[in-house]
Amino acid sequence: MNRNTGALHGKTSKWIWLSAFVLLQISSLLSIFFLYTKGTADVYLTFSIGIVLIYWLGPRMLFLMYLNALVNCYFWGHESILSWPVFAIPETLFFLISWLLFVKVSKGKFWVPDLNHLVKFLVMGIAIPLSVYMILLKYLLAYFGELDLTEIWSSIFASWLGDFMPTIIVSLPMLIYLSKPFFKLLRWTPPGEGFINPKIGKRPAAELIITFLFILLLTISIDFVKYWYVYALISLVIAVRHGFGPTALVNLFILLAVYFFPAIVFRQTANLYFSQSELVEIYMGTNLLALFSIVCGRVISDYRLAQQSIREQMEKVEKINTELDRFVYSVSHDLVAPLKSIKGLTNLLKKDQNELNSADYILRIEDSADKLDEFIHEILDYSRSSRLELTSKEIDLEKLINLNIDNHKFIQGFEHITFDLSQLEQKQIRTDEMRLKIIVNNLLSNAIKFCKDQENAEIKFSSSLHNGMLQLIIEDTGIGIPEEYQERIFEMFYRASHDQPGSGLGLFIAQEAARKLGGSISVSSREGVGSRFQVEIPQ
Ligand code: ADP
Numbered sequence: 001m002n003r004n005t006g007a008l009h010g011k012t013s014k015w016i017w018l019s020a021f022v023l024l025q026i027s028s029l030l031s032i033f034f035l036y037t038k039g040t041a042d043v044y045l046t047f048s049i050g051i052v053l054i055y056w057l058g059p060r061m062l063f064l065m066y067l068n069a070l071v072n073c074y075f076w077g078h079e080s081i082l083s084w085p086v087f088a089i090p091e092t093l094f095f096l097i098s099w100l101l102f103v104k105v106s107k108g109k110f111w112v113p114d115l116n117h118l119v120k121f122l123v124m125g126i127a128i129p130l131s132v133y134m135i136l137l138k139y140l141l142a143y144f145g146e147l148d149l150t151e152i153w154s155s156i157f158a159s160w161l162g163d164f165m166p167t168i169i170v171s172l173p174m175l176i177y178l179s180k181p182f183f184k185l186l187r188w189t190p191p192g193e194g195f196i197n198p199k200i201g202k203r204p205a206a207e208l209i210i211t212f213l214f215i216l217l218l219t220i221s222i223d224f225v226k227y228w229y230v231y232a233l234i235s236l237v238i239a240v241r242h243g244f245g246p247t248a249l250v251n252l253f254i255l256l257a258v259y260f261f262p263a264i265v266f267r268q269t270a271n272l273y274f275s276q277s278e279l280v281e282i283y284m285g286t287n288l289l290a291l292f293s294i295v296c297g298r299v300i301s302d303y304r305l306a307q308q309s310i311r312e313q314m315e316k317v318e319k320i321n322t323e324l325d326r327f328v329y330s331v332s333h334d335l336v337a338p339l340k341s342i343k344g345l346t347n348l349l350k351k352d353q354n355e356l357n358s359a360d361y362i363l364r365i366e367d368s369a370d371k372l373d374e375f376i377h378e379i380l381d382y383s384r385s386s387r388l389e390l391t392s393k394e395i396d397l398e399k400l401i402n403l404n405i406d407n408h409k410f411i412q413g414f415e416h417i418t419f420d421l422s423q424l425e426q427k428q429i430r431t432d433e434m435r436l437k438i439i440v441n442n443l444l445s446n447a448i449k450f451c452k453d454q455e456n457a458e459i460k461f462s463s464s465l466h467n468g469m470l471q472l473i474i475e476d477t478g479i480g481i482p483e484e485y486q487e488r489i490f491e492m493f494y495r496a497s498h499d500q501p502g503s504g505l506g507l508f509i510a511q512e513a514a515r516k517l518g519g520s521i522s523v524s525s526r527e528g529v530g531s532r533f534q535v536e537i538p539q
Pocket of ligand 1: 490504507
């Protein structure tokens with residue numbers, strides 16, 4: 001398995017090199033369909049593909065990019081072979097600057113998770129590198145006599161507009177939708193926080209398909225130069241309704257329908273049926289179309305994400321509020337009751353002159369103090385577990401369980417219980433030690449508490465690994481839990497049996513700790529037979 005810390009540190013196999021080169025070549029050759037003047041094309045796909053490759057795989061791709069640009073000098077029709085190594089430089093520089101400015105300097109996330117990263121991508125990733133590329137290329141063309149010096153700036157302007165839009169439109173959907181599958185395929189660690197793969201729901205997907213068909217119909221029936229704003233309207237509607245990802249897809253589809261479809265099916269390229277001034281007009285339209293709808297889609301998606309996060313925060317606050325209510329109620333009972341009992345017993349002790357009774361009073365005071373102590377410990381456990389950051393380390397599960405059993409050995413009735421650890425298959429685990437201790441301690445003390453008075457009491461531990469999840473099972477032959485209570489025992493302060501002491505906090509705290517670890521605890525139990533608690537935590 002190839003584990004690493006992201007795109008820049010991963011090992012690149014020869015298959016990745018080869019596929020990347022083939023992709024670059026295909027995109028470059030496809031761009032020939034759109035050849036406009038020597039060295040320039042309407043739609044230059046190599047930029048989009050190259051940007052995606054360099055963001056995913058890092059600057060080591062530059063070598064391939066230079067090689068690809070060199071090979072393509074032939075297809076682009078540059079006459080002097082000696083000029084090829086020079087003509088290959090601007091394109092390679094474009095990718096280098098894009099990667100440097102977007103990924104390195106602005107720490108841009110290439111899966112474009114919010115408006116901030118979209119703006120960085122548009123400016124640092126595309127606009128600036130494209131400007132440098134275009135100026136350098138056009139001056140080189142002029143130097144080698146392939147472009148008239150007087151036309152240089154109008155040519156830079158037209159080509160810049162022509163490259164800016166398709167580069168964004170083709171690369172964005174790939175970066176949004178394919179980044180995660182790509183990293184997953186190579187089993188590489190995600191390159192940053194919030195590495196998401198936006199999913200399209202069934203309804204938006206159906207709407208998108210209808211929109212695609214409609215766009216095709218439009219392409220055949222109306223003139224793009226005059227009516228480009230109709231397309232703008234369509235992508236704006238999609239942006240408002242479905243946000244960023246779908247808008248990026250619709251724009252890609254418009255590009256396919258307007259440029260690629262006629263070029264590939266009818267071999268009609270823009271340069272055949274548009275004049276230079278018409279082209280600039282179209283480019284302005286399509287650039288604005290793409291920019292407005294993409295930015296609008298991103299803003300809408302950000303707004304929805306913010307709304308969702310507020311909703312989640314509200315739910316959390318509500319949960320905390322109900323917990324607080326229960327907490328206040330229970331504290332008044334669990335803290336006040338043993339305190340009152342201690343006060344009552346000390347009064348009796350003061351009044352009762354019979355020395356024989358004193359030992360009994362002291363024992364009962366001790367018992368109440370123990371209850372207080374246990375309650376305060378549980379509250380502290382909960383507070384620690386819910387607030388402290390997760391840490392992960394190698395843990396010997398058997399050792400941890402044995403230590404925990406040892407901590408319970410002074411409990412009355414402990415000596416009647418048999419402990420069986422022979423089924424611990426998975427002994428070396430990796431997780432947060434404090435949370436694991438909380439879980440094992442609470443489950444074990446319950447098992448001991450509810451089985452110590454039974455005959456042939458036995459507590460069995462078993463562990464195994466399933467699909468990256470550790471399964472730890474703690475089984476006892478205790479009193480069991482009536483079925484109707486089993487669902488509620490993980491609630492805060494819920495107690496299903498009142499013959500044994502307890503605050504009803506243990507399982508709640510254990511469950512919260514397991515959730516913190518990304519796992520859960522479940523129970524199966526039969527009254528009079530015993531209980532089985534199954535802990536699942538990711539490894
Ligand atoms: P408590 O402090 O009361 O034990 P818990 O949250 O740990 O609180 O457990 C909640 C309830 O679940 C207990 O009151 C008890 O009725 C039931 N329970 C938990 N573990 C067991 C077990 N191993 N055997 C029987 N009943 C159990």
